[in-house]
Amino acid sequence: xxxxxxxxxxxxxxxxxxxxxxxxxxxxxxxxxxxxxxxxxxxxxxxxxxxxxxxxxxxxxxxxxxxxxxxxxxxxxxxxxxxxxxxxxxxxxxxxxxxxxxxxxxxxxxxxxxxxxxxxxxxxxxxxxxxxxxxxxxxxxxxxxxxx
Amino acid sequence: xxxxxxxxxxxxxxxxxxxxxxxxxxxxxxxxxxxxxxxxxxxxxxxxxxxxxxxxxxxxxxxxxxxxxxxxxxxxxxxxxxxxxxxxxxxxxxxxxxxxxxxxxxxxxxxxxxxxxxxxxxxxxxxxxxxxxxxxxxxxxxxxxxxxxxxxxxxxxxxxxxxxxxxxxxxxxxxxxxxxxxxxxxxxxxxxxxxxxxxxxxxxxxxxxxxxxxxxxxxxxxxxxxxxxxxxxxxxxxxxxxxxxxxxxxxxxxxxxxxxxxxxxxxxxxxxxxxxxxxxxxxxxxxxxxxxxxxxxxxxxxxxxxxxxxxxxxxxxxxxxxxxxxxxxxxxxxxxxxxxxxxxxxxxxxxxxxxxxxxxxxxxxxxxxxxxxxxxxxxxxxxxxxxxxxxxxxxxxxxxxxxxxxxxxxxxxxxxxxxxxxxxxxxxxxxxxxxxxxxxxxxxxxxxxxxxxxxxxxxxxxxxxxxxxxxxxxxxxxxxxxxxxxxxxxxxxxxxxxxxxxxxxxxxxxxxxxxxxxxxxxxxxxxxxxxxxxxxxxxxxxxxxxxxxxxxxxxxxxxxxxxxxxxxxxxxxxxxxxxxxxxxxxxx
Numbered sequence: 001x002x003x004x005x006x007x008x009x010x011x012x013x014x015x016x017x018x019x020x021x022x023x024x025x026x027x028x029x030x031x032x033x034x035x036x037x038x039x040x041x042x043x044x045x046x047x048x049x050x051x052x053x054x055x056x057x058x059x060x061x062x063x064x065x066x067x068x069x070x071x072x073x074x075x076x077x078x079x080x081x082x083x084x085x086x087x088x089x090x091x092x093x094x095x096x097x098x099x100x101x102x103x104x105x106x107x108x109x110x111x112x113x114x115x116x117x118x119x120x121x122x123x124x125x126x127x128x129x130x131x132x133x134x135x136x137x138x139x140x141x142x143x144x145x146x147x148x
Numbered sequence: 149x150x151x152x153x154x155x156x157x158x159x160x161x162x163x164x165x166x167x168x169x170x171x172x173x174x175x176x177x178x179x180x181x182x183x184x185x186x187x188x189x190x191x192x193x194x195x196x197x198x199x200x201x202x203x204x205x206x207x208x209x210x211x212x213x214x215x216x217x218x219x220x221x222x223x224x225x226x227x228x229x230x231x232x233x234x235x236x237x238x239x240x241x242x243x244x245x246x247x248x249x250x251x252x253x254x255x256x257x258x259x260x261x262x263x264x265x266x267x268x269x270x271x272x273x274x275x276x277x278x279x280x281x282x283x284x285x286x287x288x289x290x291x292x293x294x295x296x297x298x299x300x301x302x303x304x305x306x307x308x309x310x311x312x313x314x315x316x317x318x319x320x321x322x323x324x325x326x327x328x329x330x331x332x333x334x335x336x337x338x339x340x341x342x343x344x345x346x347x348x349x350x351x352x353x354x355x356x357x358x359x360x361x362x363x364x365x366x367x368x369x370x371x372x373x374x375x376x377x378x379x380x381x382x383x384x385x386x387x388x389x390x391x392x393x394x395x396x397x398x399x400x401x402x403x404x405x406x407x408x409x410x411x412x413x414x415x416x417x418x419x420x421x422x423x424x425x426x427x428x429x430x431x432x433x434x435x436x437x438x439x440x441x442x443x444x445x446x447x448x449x450x451x452x453x454x455x456x457x458x459x460x461x462x463x464x465x466x467x468x469x470x471x472x473x474x475x476x477x478x479x480x481x482x483x484x485x486x487x488x489x490x491x492x493x494x495x496x497x498x499x500x501x502x503x504x505x506x507x508x509x510x511x512x513x514x515x516x517x518x519x520x521x522x523x524x525x526x527x528x529x530x531x532x533x534x535x536x537x538x539x540x541x542x543x544x545x546x547x548x549x550x551x552x553x554x555x556x557x558x559x560x561x562x563x564x565x566x567x568x569x570x571x572x573x574x575x576x577x578x579x580x581x582x583x584x585x586x587x588x589x590x591x592x593x594x595x596x597x598x599x600x601x602x603x604x605x606x607x608x609x610x611x612x613x614x615x616x617x618x619x620x621x622x623x624x625x626x627x628x629x630x631x632x633x634x635x636x637x638x639x640x641x642x643x644x645x646x647x648x649x650x651x652x653x654x655x656x657x658x659x660x661x662x663x664x665x666x667x668x669x670x671x672x673x674x675x676x677x678x679x680x681x682x683x684x685x686x687x688x689x690x691x692x693x694x695x696x697x698x699x700x701x702x703x704x705x706x707x708x709x710x711x712x713x714x715x716x717x718x719x720x721x722x723x724x725x726x727x728x729x730x731x732x733x734x735x736x
Contacts, residue, residue, distance in 0.1 A: 123641040123666050123705060125558060125588065125615075126236035128494065130320055130348050131470075134446045135497050141423070142502075 165190060172198050200224060205636070206661060207245055207269065208685070211715045212253030223262045224289075225254070229269035231663050231709060232638065235294065238665065238704065240689065242722040245269040246297075255282040265291040265317075276302035284309030291317035299324035300351070307333040315343040318351075319373065328353040335361040340368065347373035347397050356381040363388035373397050376422065380405060389413055396420030396443055400428050407431050418466075422446040426453050436460035444469035445494055450504040455480045465489045470496040471530050474506040478513030482520025489523055495530040495557065511538035511564065518542040528553035528586075535564050539571030543578025552579065553586035555615070556593060563590075569598030576605035583608055588615030588640070596623030603630025610658075613638040621648035628652035636661040646670045650678035653710065664708040676708065676728060685717050686710045686728035 064079040067088070080088070172194055175181055178201070185195040201224040204210060215222075229245020231238075247269050254261055255278050264279065264287065271292055279287070287310045292298070300323060306316070307330045316334065328351075334341070335358045344362070346354075356377055363369055363385050372389065374397035382398060392413040399422050400407060407428045416435065420443025421428070429449065432439075439461050445468050449457070454469065454477035464485040471493050473481075481488060496503040510533035517524070518541040525548050534556055542549070552575065556563065565571075572594065576582065585606065587594070594602075599618040603626060606612070610633050618624060624644045628651070635658050639649070645668040653662055670676075676686055689707040696702045717727050 125495075125555060126233075126238055129235055129237055131445065131494055132237070133348070135502070138423075138448070138497075139502070 165194075169194055169198075176200075178203070197221060201263075202226070204228070206711050206713075207247075207250070208715060208718045209660075209711060209713050212250045214714055216253055216257035220257060221260050222258055223260050224265075225250075225258070225261065225263070226265040226267070227269060228267045231707075232268075233663065233665065233707075234268050238707075240692075240722065240724040241296075243689075243725065244718065244720055244722065246720065247271050247275050247295075251275045251278050254279065258283075260286075262286055263289040265289070265293060266295055267291075267293040269295050270297040271295045271302070273298050273302035273305070277305045280305040280309035284311075286312065288312055289315040289317075291315065292321050293317060294320045296322040300326045300328070300330050300353075303330035304333060307331070308337065311337050312340060313338060314340050314368075316341070317343065317345040318349055319345050320348040323349050323351060325351050325353055328355050328358065331355065331358045331362070334358075335365065338362070339365050341366040342368050343371040344369070345371070345373040346375055349375050351375050352377075356385060360384040360388050363392075367391060370394065371418070373420070378402070379407060379410060379421070383410055386410065386412055390415075392416055394418035394441070397422055399423040400425065403427075417441070417463075419443065420446070420468075423448055425449065429453055429457060432457065433460060437462060439464055441466040442468070444473075445492075451476055451506040452504075459484050461485060463487060466491075468492040468494070470494050470503070470507070471509045471532070472496050472504050472507035473513075474504065474508060475510055475513035475516070476506060478509060479516045479520075482516040485521065487523060488517075488521040490526040491517065491521070491524060491529070492526070493529040495555070498559070508532040511535040514538040515541045518545045522546060522548070524549060526551040530555045530557055532557050532560055533564050534566075534568065534571075536568055536571030536574075537565070539568060540574040540578075543571075543575040546579060548581060549579040550581045551584040552582060553584070553613070555586075555588040556590060558590060563593075566592050567595050567598055568593060569595055569601060572598055573601040573605055576602065581608065582606070584611045585609050586613035586615075586638075587617060588613065590616050593617065594623075595619055596626060599623035600626030600630075603627035606631045606634065608633050610634065611636045611638075613640070614642060615639075616641040618642055618644070621645055624648045624652050625655075628655035631656055631658075633658050635659060637663070639664040639667070641666045643668055646673070646675035647678060649708070650676050653679040660712040662708065662710040666705050667708065669706065673728065676710075679710065680728075683712050683714065684710060685713045687718075687721070688726045688728060689724055690726060692724060 064081050064084075067078045067080045067085050069076050069078070168191060172184070175184060181195055181199060185192045196218050197220070199219045199222065202215065202219055202222055203226040204215070205228055207227045207229050215225075227247070227250060229247075230243055233239050234243070245268060247266050254264070261283055264283075276298055279290075284306070287306075290306060290310065290313060295318075298321075303318075303323070306313070313334075323346075331354045334344075341362065352375060354375070354377070359372070359374070359377075359382070363372075368391060369389055370391055371394035372392060373395070376399045377397065378401050379398045380402065386392070390413060393415050395412075395416060395418070397420065401423075408431050410431065412435065417438050418441035419432065419439060421432070423446065424432075424444075425448040436457065437460060440463055442457075442461065442464060444454070447469075449472065451472060451474035454473045458464070458467075458477060458480045462484055464481075465487050466489060467481070467485070468490075469477075469492075473493060481491070493509055496507055509529060509531050511531075514529070514531065514534070515538045517527070518538070522545050524546050527542075527546075527549065528551070531554060534554070542552075566589075568589065572587065576585070585602075587602075594617040596619050599614075600623060602612075602614075602617075609631065612631070612634060614627075614637070618627070621644055624642070625648060634656050637656070637659060639662075643666075644652075644664075647670070649662075649664060649667060653659055673688060676688075680686065687709045689709070691706045692704050693701045694704050721727060
């Protein structure tokens, strides 16, 4: 039986917009895939911009504090910002935290921004649809012709 | 002297009206007409009454009613819907771009319309039915270009009613196929067809006998591009199509058959034989010397094949192929194909086994081309390596270049010569006729200074794609101080902030359209509002997870789309799109 304790020691900033009981948190966190959680946290640790960039617009880097995750007998401690912690928790929770309707779409925007900041240099070169189609078909022809 | 010029009457206003009305029909260039319409109200009215063709680069820029009110006698309309990124699977399918309201207006108002071209739009069978019923008798050209949403039933309406159709173009459209009846109807009813194109569609139930019938009946059939259809089945078609100049499509399925026995029309000079491999290539040799255009994008040739084939094509003006052509193939081009005007080199498969290992293009090939093919007007190329010197060479020799697009592939970790600041500057400085420019590199590929160089040296460029350029907002701001003619800007993978993007937009005085994917967002998207102004729509597609294949999900970062519109914010946006105009910010 795996017990999970999410212990973010920065109490002042409210991450959820409605209260969550500790039991609730335990419940949904126990359903998380630990590898996925690790991935999300690891991606949060990447610098906002790769080493080549020297942003002149100074981003106010939020202070990082420890986020401790106990899962399946393993304890991991990560230095994360409140926003990154929010990402992990939202991700684990599996759905949007409910807010007032007029802010709903903005909420989506915000979430988007977090992902964008980390991954704006991670965009793979997109393939043209027509060529993608052809390359797939060509592979199909090769496979048909294969003896086994 | 000055005094007399005020009292002298140059011409009476009615005389100049008559003169102007005689002259205006000869002015066809849309930018000239635009200038003319700004002179005075009378000229605006005459220009509007005599305008024959309008192209609306984004269908949400104006309403159908606004178009018909100003240009009631249009004979030709071209509308574009989804952003260009849709061709790269980056835009949600339900993003928008429906033609229905336009077709309704066409049915209501445009009584002289002969040419309809929809590009990257959603077309339904009902739209086609309405078009066929109301304008079918006049319609000469119908182009459903990378469209979706219709089936072969819709085509059936068109082919039954539009007997004056000389062009039916469906290239790359996603058509729901029910049967091949539409082609049968077209063959039965039409005798004036010149261009038939259903290339890169999945229409497979067409009967090649209908093609043959069409070729026999339409003596002016000049260009035919079809989907996959066995070449051996087309023998009759080729015999009947005596005027044929252009053919693309088909496929070679039978390994054992003698494809050399197929004879092609004597005027055929633009060719694209799909799935043609080394074995079948010699069938082209007898007429290679008269080839003006060659499409090898969907052929199965290796580098050596390219070298052999291209050395036999001294009259080649247009070549499209994948980077399997290799530097060696580029050198052959430079040596033998002196008349080359357009060169497009697409990206082949990433898997090593699927493409020739020689199949990469680098500064070697580019330098050779720049020296050997000095008539080049258009070049689009995916390179694996690049140097400043190669770009400098292009700037020095390719004085006729009006469209330059370069993408640096991400396979190689180390590139010979980065950043490309000086090369890019030399290229832009040397190619004064450039109107379109795309540069897609990687972090470190171009510094902020290089990006500023682009801005400083792009007097005539109207469209640009910037991919992974610059280092910081400073680069973008330097860029935005130049580019006086830039109308449409696409930005991908650059780490510019919302604030910088918004300020850049305000600096770029000709800008009417912006698309961005990958940027440093503010906490709430509000920084973009720096560019808020009348008639300027701002839309965001927030980041989303997209299903690829059966079980794999890919993260798509957020997009910004901003454009001038006379129609106000659009009302048909799907859930995946957020209009910034509608976000309440006053109650913060």
